[in-house]
Amino acid sequence: MRIMKRTILVILMGSLFFTSCSHYKSSTEFNVFPPESTFVKPDGSIPPGFRAAIKASGINPDCITCNSQNRYGSLLKPSADESAVKLRNKLMPFFKDLEPGQKKHLMDELEDHIMWAMVRGVLIEGDNNNFGALVLKGRFWTDANGVKHPLVIFRAAFTPSPEKKDSCFRSILECANVKHVINLYDGEMELNDLIKSERETSSLLGASYVRTADLDYGHWRAAIRANPEKNDERDKATKNFARLIKEQILMPGGEVPKGNILIHCGGGMHRTGMVIGALQKVINGASMEEIKNTYSYHVSYKNKDKQGGFEQGNLDFIAEFPPELLKK
Secondary structure (H helix, E strand, C coil): CHHHHHHHHHHHHHHHHHHHCCCCCCCCCCCCCCCCCCCCCCCCCCCHHHHHHHHHCCCCHHHCCCCCCCCCCCCHHHHHHHHHHHHHHHCHHHHCCCCHHHHHHHHHHHHHHHHHHHHHHHHHHCCCCCCEEEEEEEEEEECCCCCEEEEEEEEECCCCCCCCCCCHHHHHHHHCCEEEEEECCCCCCCCHHHHHHHHHHHHHCCCEEEEHHHCCCCCHHHHHHHCCCCCHHHHHHHHHHHHHHHHHHHCHHHCCCCCEEEEECCCCCHHHHHHHHHHHHHCCCCCHHHHHHHHHHHCCCCECCECCCCCHHHHHHHHHCCCHHHHC
């Protein structure tokens, strides 16, 4: 078994190496805030009204080094399954003494390891920041001179090298008066190095940092996804979701925000999209059409044949979300 584990480790390390060499970085980068409510694919420009709101918050958008690119790897799961089968065939000599249940467990482990390594490769090596921003209506923060600024919620994915001066993560904190960072990710991807770097960079720049998986909000996205119909589990997850928004965005630490806020999950698509959608609906009074347009862009939806990471269940949840949960 020790030899088998060592062999699997070597092959997995090789898989990580080749995955990281598959570079998906776009040749075009954008210093752009996508429109607040209208779905327009970023073209490097900022709509005048939105630019005015951003400037009113004391932000120089040209200082932010993020791009709004997003990619959903629809081939990752089948490719991981195929790779796991090939690895199994190569490792068959070591499998002969395993029980059927053990073989299945090992296959599942191989598939998961390979798939999440590939996801990280697309996300991090591809530098897909999935950057965006939302100005919350009627919400402000006050600077040290007593000047009120519109509250801006920035959104992104995990981005490479958060500690570097020219990184997307650090530029948002340094240039956009961000004082609170919320990491929504609670999945299986190995990201401890990036989490550590984000936490240290946030502390260095005077921003608080929370990883919601370390708190008591539970796996609300997984619970909502697993319970499409109303039941106790979905109701509990919905209340945890609302509490997260109130405690971490609307009143972080039980106080009015001290600056702007950055939220992100893994790829900035699902958890982040659900939170932004609820804020659009309840705080900004956006229509579901507007919310769908914003959501669709950030999950890399192109058309009916190329839906990216689009999940109708996420939009259904936003549509059904009770506004009173954020107003209590």
